[in-house]
Amino acid sequence: MLGRVGRLVVIEGLDGAGKRTLADALTGALNAAGASVASIAFPRYGESVHADLVKEALHRGHGDLIDSVYGMALLYALDRRGAADEIRARLGDHDVVLLDRYVASNAAYGAARLHQGADGEFVRWLREQEIDRFGLPVPAAHLLLRVTADVAADRAQRRAASDADRARDSFETDDSLQKRCSVVYDELAAAGWLAPWHVLDGVAGVDTAALAAELLRV
Numbered sequence: 001m002l003g004r005v006g007r008l009v010v011i012e013g014l015d016g017a018g019k020r021t022l023a024d025a026l027t028g029a030l031n032a033a034g035a036s037v038a039s040i041a042f043p044r045y046g047e048s049v050h051a052d053l054v055k056e057a058l059h060r061g062h063g064d065l066i067d068s069v070y071g072m073a074l075l076y077a078l079d080r081r082g083a084a085d086e087i088r089a090r091l092g093d094h095d096v097v098l099l100d101r102y103v104a105s106n107a108a109y110g111a112a113r114l115h116q117g118a119d120g121e122f123v124r125w126l127r128e129q130e131i132d133r134f135g136l137p138v139p140a141a142h143l144l145l146r147v148t149a150d151v152a153a154d155r156a157q158r159r160a161a162s163d164a165d166r167a168r169d170s171f172e173t174d175d176s177l178q179k180r181c182s183v184v185y186d187e188l189a190a191a192g193w194l195a196p197w198h199v200l201d202g203v204a205g206v207d208t209a210a211l212a213a214e215l216l217r218v
């Protein structure tokens, strides 16, 4: 423990970008630099009723629910709201709290589903709900793990073939959604939406030691 309030760092990117692998490697690099790390992945499947409703909709195709972009977005947001106290507690006793997806996932996927951009009505509405109304902690930084939608789809497909727990959901198998989502992520990063964004090349690989040093410096 470095003796200060922890930094909230969020990993974002397409399904199959490799966020989990990056989270593990970055945790190792942060630990090696002397920093303590707590991790939380959203949606919290199996831990929150809201996340489980999302999972049912995505995997079993509850059409009426999944068709409601705003309804789905509120379920993701309520899952996070239920974790807000835990995030604050972890920020109090860790140097870094590393989140695998957060509010920006909702912004990117929701806007992409509605064929809007990062400056559209949906993203504005979402920020009002999650940040202003629910009072979720604002991140210190986003890490956008960037791969093309084709690379992400290929990786997600391989992962699903070797691990039954990682079966692809209906967002993952929608190639045109993933492509639009990738565009919205780039726009969010360029706008510095909610917090500064570090854009990382998910194909070339990430120098996690350098990234850890940078995250601990600011």
Ligand SMILES: Cc1cn([C@H]2C[C@H](O)[C@@H](COP(=O)(O)OP(=O)(O)O)O2)c(=O)[nH]c1=O
Binding pocket: 015, 042, 043, 045, 076, 077, 101, 102, 103, 105, 106, 107, 109, 110, 169, 171, 172
């Ligand atoms: C956390 C979050 C995820 N999503 C989407 C992104 C994914 O396509 C989908 C499921 O999340 P995902 O990270 O793929 O969960 P897992 O890998 O554990 O199955 O939900 C949102 O639309 N909004 C959100 O707030």
